[in-house]
Amino acid sequence: FTAAKITQLALLPQGKQERNKRARLMLAQMDAEDFGHCSNTEACEVECPQGISVLNIARMNYEYNRATFLNYKTK
Numbered sequence: 001f002t003a004a005k006i007t008q009l010a011l012l013p014q015g016k017q018e019r020n021k022r023a024r025l026m027l028a029q030m031d032a033e034d035f036g037h038c039s040n041t042e043a044c045e046v047e048c049p050q051g052i053s054v055l056n057i058a059r060m061n062y063e064y065n066r067a068t069f070l071n072y073k074t075k
Contacts, residue, residue: 001052004052006056007056023064042054
């Protein structure tokens, strides 16, 4: 569900301003709650009761990597 929300907000024009901070914070919260890392193995897509596509997980990983790189680059 986190991946779907990150994807939704990243694709909206008004969501782009905070996309880097949001991706880092949402994934940090997932780690804090011991949710685990989402990978592109498609195992969770099969089990998802909401039918969330693995493409959302790929987008979430992209947004997180992008945010991490841009944050590192600006330091």
